[in-house]
Amino acid sequence: MSDKAFLARREEQWSSAQALFKHLGQLQRLQFGLISEASGQRHTTLLGPLREGQLRQPSAAEYWEYWVDFSQRSLLYWDALRQRGDNTLAYERAGYPLLLKFPYEILIDGRELSRPVNYS
Incomplete structure (x- = not known):
């Protein structure tokens, strides 16, 4: 690869990275604006009665x-x-036993399997 081709490729990568950061910045500003607007609407809705004196002690x-x-x-x-x-x-x-206390037998102990498990 020649030096010119190498530099052209680097410049192309750099410009695409710059474009990516530019678009990410625009998306970030857009998202911040949407969140700010939604937050303001929520505060207006929730705190409206308090500001209007409709809530009392x-x-x-x-x-x-x-x-x-x-x-x-x-x-x-x-x-x-x-x-x-x-x-x-x-x-x-x-003389009645507790309902959840009953005799049982272990069929397979999960701790002794080739891949041990936490339950039997």
Whole structure:
């Protein structure tokens, strides 16, 4: 390959690299503009009621109502867990085994295979 051909090829590669970077820069600016526009629309939609004064601070009575509701739901949740535990203990005392505890035998141990696996 002659020097002129070599230099021409290098110049062609350089110009294509420059064109690539130019196009990538244009795409980056376009993408940034689209993201900025979408972000602005989202902020306008979400923060509009706050700017217009449509959102207000809850009153003390509303806080108290929320606290009462939260307390009642918490008590019901813990009571349901207590009842479930009591039922499980009564089931075991009656001589019945736990449903997910049963006798089994290992047919193939995955750890002893030519390509060991994590399960049997």
